Amino acid sequence: MIRALPLFESPLVCIERCDHPPDVPHVDPDEERSTTYCISFVERGTFSVIAGRRAWTVGASELFVTVPGLVYRCDHHNNPDDVCLCVGFGADVDHSALNLRGLARHVPVAPLTNRRAYLQRRLTERLGHHADPLAVESIAGELLCDTVDGALPKRLYARAQLAWYARRVDAARDALEADYASPHSLTSLARSAGMSPFHFARVFRELTDVPPHRYLVAVRLRAAVERLRQGESVTDTCFAVGFNSLGHFIEMFRRTYGVSPSRFH
Numbered sequence: 001m002i003r004a005l006p007l008f009e010s011p012l013v014c015i016e017r018c019d020h021p022p023d024v025p026h027v028d029p030d031e032e033r034s035t036t037y038c039i040s041f042v043e044r045g046t047f048s049v050i051a052g053r054r055a056w057t058v059g060a061s062e063l064f065v066t067v068p069g070l071v072y073r074c075d076h077h078n079n080p081d082d083v084c085l086c087v088g089f090g091a092d093v094d095h096s097a098l099n100l101r102g103l104a105r106h107v108p109v110a111p112l113t114n115r116r117a118y119l120q121r122r123l124t125e126r127l128g129h130h131a132d133p134l135a136v137e138s139i140a141g142e143l144l145c146d147t148v149d150g151a152l153p154k155r156l157y158a159r160a161q162l163a164w165y166a167r168r169v170d171a172a173r174d175a176l177e178a179d180y181a182s183p184h185s186l187t188s189l190a191r192s193a194g195m196s197p198f199h200f201a202r203v204f205r206e207l208t209d210v211p212p213h214r215y216l217v218a219v220r221l222r223a224a225v226e227r228l229r230q231g232e233s234v235t236d237t238c239f240a241v242g243f244n245s246l247g248h249f250i251e252m253f254r255r256t257y258g259v260s261p262s263r264f265h
Contacts, residue, residue, distance in 0.1 A: 001020060001021060001024045001025075001026055002018050002019075002020060002026075003018065003019055003020065003021050004016040004017070004018045004086075005017045005018075005019075007085075007127045007128075007131075008127055008131050008133075008136050010090070010133055010136075010137060010185075010187075011090050011187065012089065012090050012137050012140070012141075012186065012187065012197055012198070013087065013088070013089060013090065013136065013137050013140045014087075014088040014089075014090060015085070015086065015087050015088070015123075015127065015136070015140070016085075016086045016088070017043075017083065017084070017085055017086070018040075018083070018084045018086055019082070019083045019084075020076075020080035020081070020082070026076065026080040028073065028074050028075055028076055029073070029074075030073065031071060031072075031073055032071070032072055032073060032074065033069065033070070033071050034066035034067060034068060034069065034070040034071075034072070035068055036066065036068060036088050036089070037066070037067050037068065037088065037089040037103055037144075038065070038066045038086055038087065038088040038089070039063055039064075039065055039086075039087045039103075039110075039143060039144065039147055040063065040064040040065075040066075040084045040085065040086040040087070041063060041084065041085040041087075041112070041120045042058055042059050042060050042062065042064065042082060042083075042084055043060070043083045043084065043085055044060075044081065044082060044083040045059070045080075045081040045082030045083060046058060046059040046082060047074055047075065047076045047077075047080070047082050048074065048075040048076075048077070049064065049072055049073070049074055049075075049108045049109060050072060050073045050074075050075065051070065051071065051072040051073075051107070051108050056108065056109040058109055060112070061111070061112050062109050062110065062111060062112055063106075063109065063110040063111070063112055063116065063147065064084065064108060064109060065103060065106050065107045065108055065109065065110050065147065066107060066108065067103050067104045067107055070104075070107050070108065072108055085120070085123075085124065087123070087140050087143060087144075089140070089144060102148045102149060103144075103147060103148050106147060106148075110147055113146075115146055116143065116146060116147070119139055119142055119143045119146065120143075122139050123136065123139045123140065123143070126139065130244050130245040130248065132213065132244075133183075133185045133186070134183075134184050134185050134186055134189075134212060134213040134216065135213035135217075137185065137186040137187075137197065137201075138186055138201050138211040138212055138213045138214075139211070139213075141186070141197070141198035141201040141202065141211075142201070142202075142205070142211060144198060145198065145202050165203050165207060166207065168193035168194065168195065168200075168203075169193075169203065169204050169207050169208065171192070171193065172189050172192065172193055172200075172204065172212065173208070173215065175189070175192065176189075176212070176215060176216050176219055177219050180216060180219045180220050180223055180241060180242055181220075181223075181240060181241055181242040182242065183242070184212075184216060186198075186200070186201055186212065189212060200212075216242075217252055218256075220241040220242050220243065221241075221252060221253060221256050221257075223241045224237050224238070224241045224249070224253065224261065225257075225264070227240060227241065228261055228264050234246075234249075234250070234261045234262050237249075237261065238250075238261075249261070
């Protein structure tokens with residue numbers, strides 16, 4: 001039996017932590033057929049995956065990748081002790097813009113690179129009661145894009161296409177800077193830009209060198225600096241600039257400026 005703990009869900013992304021209850025006997029099915037696009041990190045343990053005539057051992061240095069229609073079998077060798085962080089992608093993902101079907105080239109096992117391990121760490125840090133949808137969806141989108149085509153060279157955009165993207169990215173930046181205190185989602189930003197969410201996130205990062213949620217955090221922190229200089233309290237500043245967790249605000253402020261907001265002058 002597999003136990004799934006929901007950690008985050010939106011129309012774009014569903015994230016679960018899956019394990020095996022120790023008090024329930026586990027029997028590996030003879031065959032499984034995937035119905036979703038999913039990238040899973042193995043947080044603990046190992047297991048085998050058999051697809052066609054090949055078999056792989058999946059552990060902490062691999063990703064378990066599935067696409068709709070994939071037929072496979074898992075073998076836990078009578079020791080189901082693995083824990084996986086499963087990142088699934090919903091129906092609202094634009095398959096053509098992201099070449100999502102290109103994920104099929106990497107099933108059922110892909111290597112865990114330093115870049116993907118970094119994204120796993122960032123994603124895990126942002127899951128929880130105060131999860132920021134824009135941050136979680138953006139990081140999941142980065143993971144998807146890196147797994148699909150991270151090793152491919154980036155082609156240059158035609159001049160007209162670059163101009164089209166640039167206008168929309170600039171408009172999104174202006175919106176984030178003008179209304180930084182409001183909650184934002186990847187879906188809403190992409191809708192305003194006339195693009196699909198993960199495609200927008202990829203283009204935004206490519207042109208600005210930061211993903212949308214990190215851009216927004218930087219804007220909020222700059223606004224926080226001004227409020228603190230004017231004598232506003234740390235707590236009031238935190239919520240006034242759009243953070244919904246005081247602890248997260250203090251952590252991001254210290255990481256950016258080297259001191260806690262209470263000691264900032």
